[in-house]
Amino acid sequence: MQQLQEDYQSNFNKANKKYSVNKILSCFSKLLIVFCYLLISTIMYSFIFDTTMQYHLVYSNTYLTIAILLVGLLLSFNVILNYTFVIQVSPGTTSEYFIPIQNDTENNESQVENNANPNLRYLKFHYTPKLETNNAQQNNILDQSTLGFCNQCSLPKPKRTHHCSICNKCILKMDHHCPWINNCVGYQNHRYFVLFLTYIFLGTSFFTLLNLNIVFSTDFEDFKNKRSSLFSTLWVLELALSWSTGCFGGWNWFLVLRGFTAIEFMDRNRKTTFEREEIIENLKQVFGDFKYLFQILLPSFRQLPSNGVIWSNSEKRFEKINIAVD
Numbered sequence: 325m326q327q328l329q330e331d332y333q334s335n336f337n338k339a340n341k342k343y344s345v346n347k348i349l350s351c352f353s354k355l356l357i358v359f360c361y362l363l364i365s366t367i368m369y370s371f372i373f374d375t376t377m378q379y380h381l382v383y384s385n386t387y388l389t390i391a392i393l394l395v396g397l398l399l400s401f402n403v404i405l406n407y408t409f410v411i412q413v414s415p416g417t418t419s420e421y422f423i424p425i426q427n428d429t430e431n432n433e434s435q436v437e438n439n440a441n442p443n444l445r446y447l448k449f450h451y452t453p454k455l456e457t458n459n460a461q462q463n464n465i466l467d468q469s470t471l472g473f474c475n476q477c478s479l480p481k482p483k484r485t486h487h488c489s490i491c492n493k494c495i496l497k498m499d500h501h502c503p504w505i506n507n508c509v510g511y512q513n514h515r516y517f518v519l520f521l522t523y524i525f526l527g528t529s530f531f532t533l534l535n536l537n538i539v540f541s542t543d544f545e546d547f548k549n550k551r552s553s554l555f556s557t558l559w560v561l562e563l564a565l566s567w568s569t570g571c572f573g574g575w576n577w578f579l580v581l582r583g584f585t586a587i588e589f590m591d592r593n594r595k596t597t598f599e600r601e602e603i604i605e606n607l608k609q610v611f612g613d614f615k616y617l618f619q620i621l622l623p624s625f626r627q628l629p630s631n632g633v634i635w636s637n638s639e640k641r642f643e644k645i646n647i648a649v650d
Contacts, residue, residue, distance in 0.1 A: 346490055353506035357411065360504060364407075367531070367558060368400050374555045375534050381547045392534065399527035405623055406520040407505075415510025416496035416632045418479040422449040449480055451633070466634055482633045484511075484598065486587055496632035499585040511632035515611050515624060518580060521573035522621070528566040535559035580610050598635060 376396070380389040414420065425448045451466050472481035477494045481487075486498040488508050497511035509517045538544045539559065579589055583599030583606040600606050608614070612626030 346492065349490055349503065350506060353503045356504050357506060360407065361404075364400070364403060366554065367528075367562065368396075370552065370554050370558045371396050371400075371531055374551050374558075375531060375538065377550065378538050378544055378547055379534070381550065382543050395530060396527070399523055399530060402523040402621075402623070403520065403527055406516045406523060409623075410509070410513050410516035410520055411505045411507055413513040413516060415498070415508040415514075416512040418474070418477060418481065418485060418494040418496070421452055421496075421631075421633055422479050423452060424449055424478075483635050484585065484588070484632075497585060498587060499579075500587065511628070511630075514580075518573070518576050518610065519621065521569050521576055525566060525569040525573050528562045528569065532559065532563045532566050535562065581606055583609060 372393070376389060376393050379392055380386075383389075449468065451468070468480055472485075473479075474481045474485075474487050474494045476487055476492070479494060481494055482496065484497040485494050487494045488498065488501050490501050491508055493508075495508045495510040497514070499509040499514060499517075501508045502517070505517070507513070535555075536559075579586060581603050582589075583597070588597070598609075600609070607620065608629055610628075611620045612624060612628050614620060614626065
């Protein structure tokens with residue numbers, strides 16, 4: 325009896341410690357989000373009142389000024405929009421699709437035989453596919469016996485699903501947990517994360533090219549005193565952001581084109597891959613159906629071809645090559 329009490333207390337302390345750490349990480353992530361919004365706002369301010377104004381003063385061309393301003397604001401709008409979406413949109417969790425059956429005769433009989441443990445794997449669940457997913461998959465029958473099971477969530481665990489220890493949830497098609505968004509990047513918000521990185525790269529690259537001309541061209545020397553004190557710091561920061569998001573964004577585009585998540589790519593022991601034969605099909609897995617390639621870069625709520633749970637007709641097995649040595 326004493327041993328049971330000690331085990332219970334030990335598990336309780338571990339759970340409390342884990343909860344405290346996760347709460348601290350969550351608070352830190354929220355501070356990072358506030359910092360990001362402030363940084364984006366500051367960069368936009370400098371772009372409007374420093375960069376654009378400098379070009380207007382030097383070239384005195386209204387059309388050029390309007391063109392620079394419109395391109396910069398369009399890129400900034402997409403950065404803010406996709407950043408907000410990747411924070412607010414759920415990545416997709418198993419709790420959104422599976423509901424335990426509480427009053428099921430077969431389950432009750434099995435629980436009696438197994439000491440009434442409600443967390444055992446044989447417990448059945450209602451599978452409730454979301455209405456906003458592709459209608460073609462609504463009638464697909466899910467064989468729950470083919471699913472894994474998460475002991476932390478006490479819920480079924482479909483293919484490509486992983487448990488996030490920080491969110492304490494199972495994330496559908498999990499890519500990674502990102503502290504900059506206080507959220508996981510998963511099945512439902514993956515497109516917004518990739519587009520956020522893309523527009524950060526395009527925006528900071530555009531601002532950097534304009535600012536490099538201001539810094540190194542003698543045409544702007546007469547208006548040097550018109551720049552704010554932020555300009556000299558921000559243009560270097562924008563250059564650094566352009567380089568870093570270009571590398572990280574390029575890596576994410578590589579994964580999207582190959583049909584991998586970051587977790588799947590790092591798993592060297594994987595026996596299956598969900599990569600499609602056509603690159604266009606891999607893009608549709610993340611961005612939904614589209615007619616023209618440029619639609620990928622537009623704000624999108626397009627339906628995805630899968631619902632994050634059933635991955636029919638997309639699994640491809642690796643072929644093992646056995647080499648006999650005489």
